Amino acid sequence: MIEAVGLTKRYGDKTAVHNLSFQVRPGMVTGFLGPNGSGKSTTMRMILGLDNPTSGRVTIAGRPYRELPNAPRLVGALLDAKAVHGGRSARNHLLCLAQMSGIPARRVDEVLGVVGLQDVAKRRSKGFSLGMGQRLGIAAALLGDPQVLLFDEPVNGLDPEGILWVRNLMRALAAEGRTVFVSSHLMSEMALTADHLIVIGRGQLLADMSVKDFISANSADFARVRTPDTEPQQREKLTSALTEAGAHVLPEPDGALRVTGLPLPRISDIAHEAGVRLWELSPHQASLEEAYMRMTQGVVDYRSTVDQREGLMAPPQPGAQPPLPVPGQGQPGWYPPPPPGAGGAPYAPPQPGPYGTPPAHPAHPAAPPVNPYAQPAPRPTADQGAAEPGAAQDRTAQERPAQDRPAAAPAAAQPSAARTDTEDAR
Structure with missing residues (x-):
């Protein structure tokens, strides 16, 4: 049995666990629930002696974990399935753990068969998928055939068949009289696996009761x-x-x-x-998820600003600016600011032209914008300056309508007519 009395853990001015007291009894699966950041992992680490409590105590079979004789053969735990030497095969990883704890080598092949990794036992663990890593972590927890087992998110990364296998494994271990303490965020799975629930929020105990009583107390049919x-x-x-x-x-x-x-x-x-x-x-009939959401709605530290029922963002704060549009993606209801110098008139998005391209509208029709990258216009030569006045007037009349169109970059200066054949060859 696991027993915590007044368990408190502080990190500087932050309190992760505050005055937590509970019991995890043998012969049943006890679920450990709580929002992210509620102190579940910290509590499990203190149970296993990985963290020292600031105050209070936690014992396993009446003793702190560090005082247990040959603790790995009494307590098995899965806290982080990635805590494996990637260069070792699954079998060598378990052999190392067995040798350190005085566990017979034959037990390695037994647990590999239990978790279904016997066919990949010689593969290096760094090539394992997330689900295979979880199975290897469960095998390490079962290695010493312990009476007390702690699992933190044991079904993480498993496929439906693997989730069903873990569920049956947990219930089978509890049926043998073992103490099984399981943390999970999957309410539907916990409702099918757990017999008893311990719920915490912001490091404090919220509920310690059976699954049936928890649903009845926090929801209504x-x-x-x-x-x-x-x-x-x-x-x-x-x-x-x-x-x-x-x-x-x-x-x-x-x-x-x-x-x-x-x-x-x-x-x-x-x-x-x-x-x-x-x-x-x-x-x-109310579900465990509904009861859990009602119980923990006031102790959730990380909450989305999106209303899941309406699909809308929360109202912006006073003075907040609208979000910038993503390039290549339209965002209804908001458009870029008007071009510089266009005045304070409302800006309307350009309408498509007759051929599908939006027409261009210069900001100032009387003064076309200057292209800073265009080459300077050529100076008129003596011959061009002596042109007939009538021709100049015709040219001026032809250029007047061009003011209504966007200004194009000035053409580059034409080469002089006095060009030799040698220069053309160059």
């Missing part, structure tokens, strides 16, 4: 009632009748009614007396 969707007046009529009978009725997002306070037969009788047709009348 209810009935789902649905009337014809095309007849909303039927739903309103039934709501009034159930409320008058003492039930508590809440609408569900899908149009059904959540009814508490009345058994299903009584709900059916009330609907019949009111002349309301029912499309659905089903019981709903």
Whole structure:
């Protein structure tokens, strides 16, 4: 049995575990639950003597871990499956652990068969997948055939078949009278595996009870009632009748009614007396996940700003700037600021032109923007300066409409007409 009394652990001014007291009894699987950062891993490390408590004590079979005779043969643990020498094979890794603890070498092949790694026993562990690493860690925990076992997230990385195997293994070990202490974030799996629960939040004990009692204490069963969707007046009529009978009725997002306070037969009788047709009348039993979320909703340190029900971000703080658009991705509802010098008029995104390309609109039609990378315009030569006045006027008339179009980069200076054949060859 594992027993903690007034267990407290501080790191400087941060309290990881505060006055924690509980018992983990043999013959059952005890689940250890809590949000991230609640102190679960710290508690397990103190149980195994890896961290010293600031105050309080924790014992295994009445003794601290460090005082146990040949502790690896009494206690097995999986805290970090990656704590393996990657250059060793699975079998050599277990052989090293067995030699350090005085465990017979034959036990290595036995546990490799239990966890299903006998075919890859000679492979180096650095090539193992996450699930294979978890199996190797479980094999190391089982190596000494211990009576007390601690597992931190044992199903991490396992496929459905592996998860089922771990579940059956935990229950089989508990059925043999061993003490099994399991930490996990998978509520659905814990509901199928654990017999008892210890729940902590921010280092303090929140619950210490059986799974059944935990669900009953932190949730309520209810009935789902649905009337014809095309007849909303039927739903309103039934709501009034159930409320008058003492039930508590809440609408569900899908149009059904959540009814508490009345058994299903009584709900059916009330609907019949009111002349309301029912499309659905089903019981709903609360799950471990629902009970856990209700229990720990006030002790979660890391919470998303996204409303999972609405799919929207929380309202921005006063004065916050809108997020910049991701290049190549449109973000509805927000556009870049107006170009410099365009004034304070609202900026409208460019509309597609007749050929699918947006038309260009210069900021100042009377003064086209200057291209800083264009070559300077050539100076007129003497011959060009002596051009006829009529030709200059025609050229000026031709250039006037160009002011309504975006300014293009000035053309490079034309070479002089007096070019020799030798220069052309160059």
